[in-house]
Amino acid sequence: MSELTPLAISVLALLNERPMHAYEMYQLLLSRQNNRIVKVRPGSLYHTVERLAGQQYVRAIGTERAGNRPERTTYEITPDGNVALTRRVESGLENFVYEYPLFPVVLSEAHNLEADDAVLRLRRRVEELDRWLADVDEAIGLARASGVPERYWMAADYARGQLRAERTWITTTVERIESKDLEWLSRKTQ
Secondary structure, X not given: OOOOOHHXXXXXXXXXXXXXXXXXXXXXXXXXXHHHOOOOOHHHHHHHHXXXXXXXXXXXXXXXXXXXXXXXEEEEEOHHHHHHHHHHHHHHHHOOOOOOOHHHHXXXXXXXXXXXXXXHHHHHHHHHHHHHHHHHHHHHHHHHHOOOOHHHOHHHHHHHHHHHHHHHHHHXXXXXXXXXXXXXXXXXXX
């Protein structure tokens, strides 16, 4: 059994709710704002569904056409797909895997910028984090107001915690650079 990608996990989870076609899955992921935690594009979603069908984790159960729209194949999760989904969720919850994000790489090279430039760019990142936090807070508020049980949106709460922690760390680091507590050599003096 090959490891399921984040998008494959999302597809199997959607099909665990009910059978649907790929475009419906795409629309549902967007409406639930899952595109904030899973990189999803229509092409990659269709490819993922085809790959899951090849692995016999999903199967086609019908094809329909509405008007001039293209044919749409409806899929359902198979028993093997359900086992694969369960195992991947279990292993993903208990095993830490470092995912090599870009920010630590560019942060480790920030010393290549002048201190003022680094501070400016970090402040801009804080502004962006503030926008993301507002969006996440709004989404959580809507989920709560709609009576959606927390177990379905706890990933948003996790994301909020990560965003807040990053914002706090960056703000503190900016203050340390500005106060000279964090020594920053000018490139001109190196």
